[in-house]
Amino acid sequence: MRVKEEKSVTSIHPLAKKRAIVLITLPILLFVVSIGSLMIGQVSFSVGEVFQGIVSSDDSLARRIVWEIRFPRILVGIIVGMCLAIAGAMLQGIMQNPLADPGVIGITAGAGIMAVLVMIVFPGYLLFLPIAAFSGAFVAAMIVYILSVKKGGTSPTRIILVGVAVNAICGAGTNMLMMLFSDRVQSVLPWLSGGLMGVGWVQFESIIYYVLFALLLAIYSIKHIRIMRLGDEMAQLLGHNVEQSRLFLIVISTLLAGLAVSVAGLVGFVGLVVPHMIRLLIGGDYRYLIPASAIGGALLVVFADTIARSVFNPIEIPVGILLAFIGGPYFLYLIHRRGNSIATN
Template identity: 50%
Template sequence: MKSKGLVRDSKSFKIAFIAALAILAIICFISGNAKGTVEVSVRRIFEVIMNDDGSTERMVIWNIRLPRMILAALVGINLALAGAILQGVMGNPLADPGIIGISSGAGLFGIAILVAFPQYQQFVTIGAFFGAMLAAFIIYILAWKGGIQPIRIILAGVAVSALFGAGISATLVFYSDRVHGALAFMNGSLSARSWPEVQNILPYTIAGLLLVIIFAEKLNILILGDDVARGLGLNVEATRLGFTALAALLAASAVSVVGLLGFVGLIVPHSIRLILGNDYRYMFPASALLGSVLVMLSDTFARTVLSPVEIPVGIVMAVLGAPFFLYLLRR
């Protein structure tokens, strides 16, 4: 057992594991483009991407499946990174943008813009970010009592999630004639998403990846505890605020294009932590890759299992995530 632990702690194992996740992500991406009502071979996928021959396969791959799989990967990356950040900042392995209410805050502001001010849809991401930050701020106020304790984070998050959930319901009641357009948002769906959504989320994903790679060591210091972190010269509150804002922005960008998709930020970072440990220099890239794999697989399953009928990917994630959450809570 000791030698096995030493192998897992080695740098070579961590790099090999991340490389294996990268290969798995590529396989999921290709298979997701191949599977569906219209089956397309892998060779044909590359042919129609490289050459516009006007075929049905070209239209299906280029206009529907390719942007959808790219978007699924980007959403998975953003939510997984947001969850990893929140679990480190809050010192709670159960922290997740959906569970502690940050996604609900983003969702409330996003839905308010979608149904009340549809002419300003370009501001959904910005609105969702402010909603996410407001939720995070309220959670901190409610949970702070001489410090942050994991159980208070969860209890405050449940309360905040319920509060913003009520706001979402009230918004839909007041604008009942536009509810249909918000149903996909409520359930988390990639249906009918294409290149515009990819363009909306891509800058946030790139910025998020760069920032977590650059500042991963600061989070490694922060998780040692506030007193130790201060002793090592870290500005604890500024670091915590900065990481929380980054997590909120990543979660908000994902919510703005796919809706309320839960449990990715819970399942992925916790699973990676069990395998690679708490070093965020490796945990961030591994979480990003596993997050993309999880959402791509879930979405491929959601649109093929009952084809031609599609299941919102948020329902699939809820079926996977709820038992996982209860298992962690039980432990």
């Protein structure tokens, strides 16, 4: 017995050490990348100039660029990355499918069509853009979930197929709106590509309180996800209300995705790539997966946005396009890796 206990302790210890390393390294990398993002651009600054641009109140060039343009853009990028990564991790846990993602299964497209509706048809009501995006995301998520359920649980194949259909329908609706209101399309096109161009303190202040509320709910939901991952039957045996928890978790994940879409447009693949890579590093325990995914998502979006606006200078590539180049091949890799298991469901 003592030998078995010693073996179990030694087998757990490396994973705990790896979790600690990841949870310490990711915030450090996020801080370094954020400082680099403040320094790099069409106009470059030193670390000292960046610091002065943040703390000083004079009307210098560093103050105008660092504080008024780059700093809020980085903050919004952090928010967007956190929201999409947490939403993806939660959806993967709810649906027991590592291919689940707000963009892949139609949630982002649902949020997108409602956001475009507000921006094109009701531009005077932009204050309600986060609520509209959440409503569209929630409806899309419910359609995907309801149509994907079969006897014995959800099918990965049905989730992907229904998500493709929802994406197509919402995409058609978005295109129809753009055709009907072609005189207003120009202001929406950058948003449809997904990016942080033009994002500032106004966008940050419009969603920060919603985001804080959603993040608190996400932290609270960790215990629900851990129970749900045991399976419906085991969760019911433990006295857990499975359907109520599933609905609660879907609402939170769609709220997070809707908030991200409302300010950054159709940014995809963050919720797919980040949770899956973090899971490979630290395992599937959601006590560690949720915070690590949040920081990893923020790191990916800030890093990709820095590349998108600096490498191709003076042209700025929407970050959604760059992330699609990263996430698309990774998604194909996941499908290839899980091809046999998906085919049998």
